[in-house]
Amino acid sequence: MTAPVTTTGSVPYATLLSFTRYVGRTGPRKASFVGGLRRQRESGHGFNPHGQLVKALKADIQFRTGGTYLNAVVEQVNPRWKPLYEAVVPGALRYLESIPTPVEVTPTRDALCMIGTLPVKINPHFGLRFADGHGEAVRLHFDEDAPLAEAAVATLHLMGRNMDLVLPNAVPVLVDLRRGDVLRAGSQKGDEVERWLAGEAAAFSAMWVA
Template sequence: MSNSSSPGSAARPVAALRGSLRPSPRVIKISLGSFVDYSSGTGAMRMSTVLQQRRLYEEPSPHGLSFYPRIINAIRAGRAEGRDDEALATVVEQAGRVQRPHYEAIAEGWLGCLRGWRPTVVPTGSARWRCGQLDLGVTPHLGLREANGVAFATFLYVKERPLSRDGATVALRLLERHMPELLPNGVPLVIDVRRGRLHRLNRRVNRAKLDAWIRGEVAAYVTHWEAA
């Protein structure tokens, strides 16, 4: 009886070992806001958006990811304390030359949203959503409760470029998917603050088709990130 093995038998374990040593795909961690910016864009703008985002995440700058937090914090604090005008005026006055015109536009838009609408602030949680290589932080900017008891997990869009319907839909659906962690029994709400536009998710929208589209957006984002 022969103990010899076939010519390819020794090569197969080596090939399997090589395959097991391949590096795992890189996990890309971004915020919901970054993904919304991407989905809100069109054409070549989307590639440019990812290029800028990758640079900011890998090499943070003072006027990059930290450009808007102060005005968003002022919105939250002002509404919680019922001192919206004062809170916004203070942060606008303290803003630098580059930030000030943006903060002024955001403050004007937010105060416009509050005309005839005075929700109270409620606490919210946070969540993470993993889809392929993308690890997305899903965190509303604040929770708002109306007098009738309806509570909203609210995402504030404060960028200069108008928010597209696609961008708003991405945020609304991802907030909705994680509502048990964010604000139990809450409703997702997206506000394009500068323009004073409130976006809500259509109850009749096909969630399965919407989720499939979002997964396609994720795949496109990862492709652009790896090419950036």
């Protein structure tokens, strides 16, 4: 999805990843982060190095191959990204071992979520459907540092808020892939989280147009 462009530049827009990274920042780092996002959006630059890793993980889950695809992709990926894959795959293997079986990989749908006037694209990496019919919409966290609490709360809340569109009869999970940890929604009150996110979205939009 491409952000709309007007005569005065692109309008405020965020992906789930960029918005949750934003809420995890404080002070001047918020403004510099939003400015960087806007410049990247308007230049059209950006590359996702994790695509082959996600495909390998999904194949190992679907075909119950115990990490064959994940181990192989480390040797197949562009040498530039090999250190990244070597750092992430051990945790991905631990996550793979933790998934109950039988399970099927299932597609998820992207959703455009409005937080106030800010559109945020909700885009899980894949879905899982278990034998009893319940599912999980999975968002992967690849960063060297574990996800900050604010980012995790925002990710799980926004995915959960749009679950009827993303993957019906499912719950959101955030997987800290380097450590193999699965994070689930806690006991935060939904209305309080909504008010907090609305304030963050308003500030994001103001910084974008400034």
